[in-house]
Amino acid sequence: MTDGIFVGGGGADYAEAQELLLKYANRHGLIAGATGTGKTVTVQIMAQAFSDAGVPVFVSDVKGDLSGLGAAGAETHKLHAPFMERAQRIGLDLTYSAAPVTFWDLWGIQGHPVRATVAEMGPLLLSRMLDLSEVQEGVLNIAFRIADEQGLPLLDLADLRSMLAWLGENRSEVSLQYGNISPASVGAIQRSILMLENEGAAGFFGEPALELRDLMRVDDTGRGAVNILASDKLMQAPRLYATFLFWLLSELFEELPEVGDPDKPKLVFFFDEAHLLFDGTPKALVDKVEQVARLIRSKGVGVYFITQHPADIPEDILGQLGNRIQHALRAFTARDKKNLKLAAETYRENPTFSIEEAIREVGVGEAVTSFLEKKGVPGVSQRTLIRPPASRIGPLTVAERGAIVASSDLGPKYDKPIDRESAHEILTKRAEQAAAAAAKAEAAEEEAEVQEREYRTARRYTGARVSRSTSRKSSSDEGFGEALTEALVKELKGTTGRRIVRGILGGLFKAK
Numbered sequence: 210m211t212d213g214i215f216v217g218g219g220g221a222d223y224a225e226a227q228e229l230l231l232k233y234a235n236r237h238g239l240i241a242g243a244t245g246t247g248k249t250v251t252v253q254i255m256a257q258a259f260s261d262a263g264v265p266v267f268v269s270d271v272k273g274d275l276s277g278l279g280a281a282g283a284e285t286h287k288l289h290a291p292f293m294e295r296a297q298r299i300g301l302d303l304t305y306s307a308a309p310v311t312f313w314d315l316w317g318i319q320g321h322p323v324r325a326t327v328a329e330m331g332p333l334l335l336s337r338m339l340d341l342s343e344v345q346e347g348v349l350n351i352a353f354r355i356a357d358e359q360g361l362p363l364l365d366l367a368d369l370r371s372m373l374a375w376l377g378e379n380r381s382e383v384s385l386q387y388g389n390i391s392p393a394s395v396g397a398i399q400r401s402i403l404m405l406e407n408e409g410a411a412g413f414f415g416e417p418a419l420e421l422r423d424l425m426r427v428d429d430t431g432r433g434a435v436n437i438l439a440s441d442k443l444m445q446a447p448r449l450y451a452t453f454l455f456w457l458l459s460e461l462f463e464e465l466p467e468v469g470d471p472d473k474p475k476l477v478f479f480f481d482e483a484h485l486l487f488d489g490t491p492k493a494l495v496d497k498v499e500q501v502a503r504l505i506r507s508k509g510v511g512v513y514f515i516t517q518h519p520a521d522i523p524e525d526i527l528g529q530l531g532n533r534i535q536h537a538l539r540a541f542t543a544r545d546k547k548n549l550k551l552a553a554e555t556y557r558e559n560p561t562f563s564i565e566e567a568i569r570e571v572g573v574g575e576a577v578t579s580f581l582e583k584k585g586v587p588g589v590s591q592r593t594l595i596r597p598p599a600s601r602i603g604p605l606t607v608a609e610r611g612a613i614v615a616s617s618d619l620g621p622k623y624d625k626p627i628d629r630e631s632a633h634e635i636l637t638k639r640a641e642q643a644a645a646a647a648a649k650a651e652a653a654e655e656e657a658e659v660q661e662r663e664y665r666t667a668r669r670y671t672g673a674r675v676s677r678s679t680s681r682k683s684s685s686d687e688g689f690g691e692a693l694t695e696a697l698v699k700e701l702k703g704t705t706g707r708r709i710v711r712g713i714l715g716g717l718f719k720a721k
């Protein structure tokens with residue numbers, strides 16, 4: 210087994226091998242640079258090198274060009290000659306080969322569908338996905354809690370909608386235990402779900418849900434699976450993109466055992482267009498992601514963010530990214546220059562060159578690199594000519610991709626949705642009983658009103674003060690209800706909420 214992955218050649222004549230040590234690959238990383246400077250090819254060569262070293266990887270493929278990992282490069286390719294020349298300069302014996310790719314797609318078109326249940330997503334991430342207010346989030350928490358208590362599986366969005374409808378209809382009973390729930394809040398959540406469905410997310414929620422071990426496969430030649438998530442369409446729904454990737458991280462965190470500092474990672478993630486993960490994400494959620502990123506290291510998971518500028522990543526997270534590949538940054542405006550300077554300052558100095566100048570000057574497919582060394586200390590920065598890829602530059606054809614998806618043994622497991630009995634079906638059945646009960650309750654209420662009228666009339670005749678309150682009415686007052694809900698949100702976020710808001714980002718009652 211090698212102890213590092215070869216990234217390129219550094220030093221004065223690019224002849225010194227630059228390696229990212231597998232031992233420190235779980236200390237996360239950053240790949241940054243202006244558009245067209247070589248970020249995607251860097252991800253491509255790293256993903257394939259991890260795979261060759263037996264480490265499975267997961268990459269989000271924003272432009273479709275990473276699908277080229279699934280085919281070998283070719284001597285007939287127009288870039289063959291420059292690749293050979295580049296390989297020679299850095300002392301690499303370049304041979305072409307394809308990586309063992311698995312294609313995934315939230316919509317199930319360009320790959321196997323990726324699904325999660327509503328319960329697994331959990332109220333916190335779902336609230337973010339639905340862009341809910343704090344009060345609405347409180348109502349969603351109650352919905353989850355009641356579903357849990359009553360054994361109503363929340364699998365797809367139909368389940369969630371039925372659960373909320375039930376909550377709306379049974380406000381008075383629920384209020385006795387949890388505080389009132391305003392119809393306005395329930396309505397707002399229902400509308401947000403509708404919008405999410407319009408974004409095409411309905412198919413994402415349900416079963417069969419993704420099993421993480423299917424991302425962590427190693428083939429019979431010892432190569433790690435290269436999982437490629439089609440993300441072109443996903444980019445148009447940035448909140449879905451962000452919450453989905455956060456969910457994946459949190460699931461890994463929840464499910465994987467503690468391994469300390471392994472010889473090589475169990476899985477490496479590459480998140481492209483990382484700025485979309487953080488744009489507009491509430492501070493509370495960013496804090497949790499920061500926490501998960503820090504803790505997931507000891508589960509052997511490395512996370513690599515890809516973005517144009519390091520400043521796109523929140524500072525607390527940026528500080529955790531030990532392995533760095535900085536492609537060229539432009540410096541046209543005063544602000545560019547300032548940002549470039551800031552980026553350069555985060556690198557360990559090299560007495561032989563100015564890092565700031567190097568970041569401005571490096572050519573396409575060249576970068577300032579710094580990888581963690583002994584004891585996890587950042588290595589001296591190098592100007593590195595990145596190696597050419599062994600797999601194809603540019604996307605697979607639709608036919609090539611289709612052939613890979615069709616021949617994958619994961620197809621039978623995931624390609625067809627399953628709709629088993631869950632909250633929606635159970636509540637629909639119960640609705641009949643509820644309707645009957647409601648009719649009965651209405652009759653009883655009428656009876657009570659008749660009695661009250663008679664009582665008042667009797668009191669008037671005796672001249673006494675009417676003192677019976679109409680508290681039943683005032684308890685459904687909305688302001689009061691929202692205040693109680695808010696109190697409950699606080700309670701749920703405290704100790705009593707642990708059971709529901711599983712772990713750090715977690716969902717609820719996992720599919721066992």
Ligand SMILES: Nc1ncnc2c1ncn2[C@@H]1O[C@H](COP(=O)(O)OP(=O)(O)OP(=O)(O)O)[C@@H](O)[C@H]1O
Nearest residue numbers: 243244245246247248249250251573574595596597
């Ligand atoms: N390591 C490399 N070896 C050989 N050629 C490279 C390398 N890196 C980049 N190139 C060349 O540069 C082109 C652009 O690189 P790439 O697509 O990786 O840029 P990018 O930073 O991802 O751009 P964008 O921001 O537009 O996505 C590639 O198509 C390839 O021709």
Ligand SMILES: [Mg+2]
Nearest residue numbers: 248249250272
């Ligand atoms: Mg790119």
